[in-house]
Amino acid sequence: MPLHTLQLTDFAWLVVLIIIIVYMIYDLYSRRPKRSITYTRETLVCTKCGLNVERDFEPGDFIGLVKGKCPSCGGNLKIKAIYSIEKTKR
């Protein structure tokens, strides 16, 4: 068997092997379920001017809690709503 034919066969096998590996990796990633991250947010409303402020939820927060000062008028900010949003990541 001539040497160049042997090398070509080896190369062809290598290509096939690479294709299989790439396909397996692609298959693994495409089958992976979508990961979703849930964020908990809260809406604060100023008792004086009614300004709405959105913030990340912090443990211990509840609706009606006075939390911080209004950036606009300096009045009290009260938690009006707590909700969660879902973001999908692949």
Ligand SMILES: [Zn+2]
């Ligand atoms: Zn205000």
